[in-house]
Amino acid sequence: MSPVITAMSVISPFGLGADAFTRGVLAGRTALAAVDPSAELPYAAAGVVEEFDLAAVIGNDAKNLAALGRAASLAVGTAGLLLRCHDLAEYPATSKAVVLGGDLIATDRAMALTRQSLTSPQPFQVDTKAFPSSVMNNSAAQCAIRFGLRGPNTTVTTGRMTGLSVLAYARRLHLRGRAPAVLVAAVEDLTPRRSWLTWHGHGARSADPLGEGCCVFLLESAEAAAEHGRVPLAEPLALEFGVAPHPDAAAEVLAARIRRALDAVRGSVTEVSSIVVSRRCAVAERLAVADLFGRDRQVIEPACLIGDTDGASAAFQLATAIAHASASDSIALVTSADPDGNVGCGLFRISAAVSCLEHRRTRGDKT
Incomplete structure (x- = not known):
């Protein structure tokens, strides 16, 4: 039987949680704010997620959060919000999968490392602590490591279609019995490099203000959800x-x-x-x-x-x-x-x- 989405968590410019996002959307309230002119960015406004206490979201035992990077922080925080409401303890760790996607995630740190390698006295003189967050699968890996999700772990990037692609991939995992429960997520962070890459890549045809955030959905069977008090969304x-x-x-x-x-x-x-x-x-x-x-x-x-x-x-x-x-x-x-x-x-x-x-x-x- 086709799986259903039974839980949703969001971190957006409206704030933390699906309720904050829902209230903002239904009210038609804009979360766009003016960009600091001194930043010399090509956009006059942007949808920025305000800084939040990631340690408080995912638990007091959180460690090494500073090295996560912006995209991974958004992904881990959003997954943490969902798992705080639905801990999925009924599923074995190997039955819980993560399928996460984005477009320019990790690009900022990868470009920073490349610049360090080219401008340092020696090409190997770079910030090695930034290596994990410079690869595209870092966000998915961090979600799996920090929440004990030991099922299939996949990162998908298909541009603007990524949110649909991760759902398609997650459905296949579930229907083939590979993952009874799947956290399906898409994340994008807002950085100066992403702003300029988007501006030059799309030109004047894409002058929309940029935004950032993450959505995480829980995909599972309707029967399993009903056993644990969840309803299809x-x-x-x-x-x-x-x-x-x-x-x-x-x-x-x-x-x-x-x-x-x-x-x-x-x-x-x-x-x-x-x-x-x-x-x-x-x-x-x-x-x-x-x-x-x-x-x-x-x-x-x-x-x-x-x-x-x-x-x-x-x-x-x-x-x-x-x-x-x-x-x-x-x-x-x-x-x-x-x-x-x-x-x-x-x-x-x-x-x-x-x-x-x-x-x-x-x-x-x-x-």
Whole structure:
């Protein structure tokens, strides 16, 4: 049976936790703030996660936190928030997997080490303590080490599609019996180097303010979740990916993938209640949506509130769809497109239990 998402944790510019993110999204409140002009960055505003006490989030026995790096700190902190509510003690350590992704994670420290090697008197005179955090799988490894998750450990990076790709990978792990419980995560940190890389890579076509943060979802079977008091928040119904032969064909390819996803679940455009796009200047996504759903179809844009989170954007889009849960089960469409022509989409059944769960939390019920 297809696995479901039964828990969600978020660290975003709105603050710590899924509740802070949900409140910010539903209020339509922007978390973008002006960037210090003295930083000489190409963006005037950004969605920045305020500094937080990571040791308090993950426990008093936390060690060597200073060497983690920004991306790993966000990932470990977000995973810690989820595991603080759901310790998953019912699963053996070898049954708990981590699938984490991002786009430019670890790039900042890797570039810093490269610069040290080139500018130091000798090429080996670099900060060796920074080596672990300069590799892309550092964040996933740190989550596994610090929380005793000894199942499969995978890092995925597919650009803006990463949030959808980690879900696809995690589903395959679960369906093949490799991991009964999977922490599915996407993270992106905000650094000066990432800002300039994005600016030069995308140019004026991508002038959206940047953002940072992390989303972690728990993927497991509905039966196992019910045994331990968890309810489905969302179910991945279909995940589709494609590559346009040239960027101008991205809208056409994405529209075809959305049709394919709908056909896979025998659905129609009228059944899709919400559409969440990756960013304001997502031209290909908007054209594909207009082609299938009509020009007047409204879309949700979380990037307008928290900034463009790049490799974590699709995960934040799913978190936004969950935040908008209604009183009845609904179908949400998440779309994604990179400037180089890579596209992807996901159809999700968002459970009405989300709104009920939020209602219980506001009344003080710990469930």
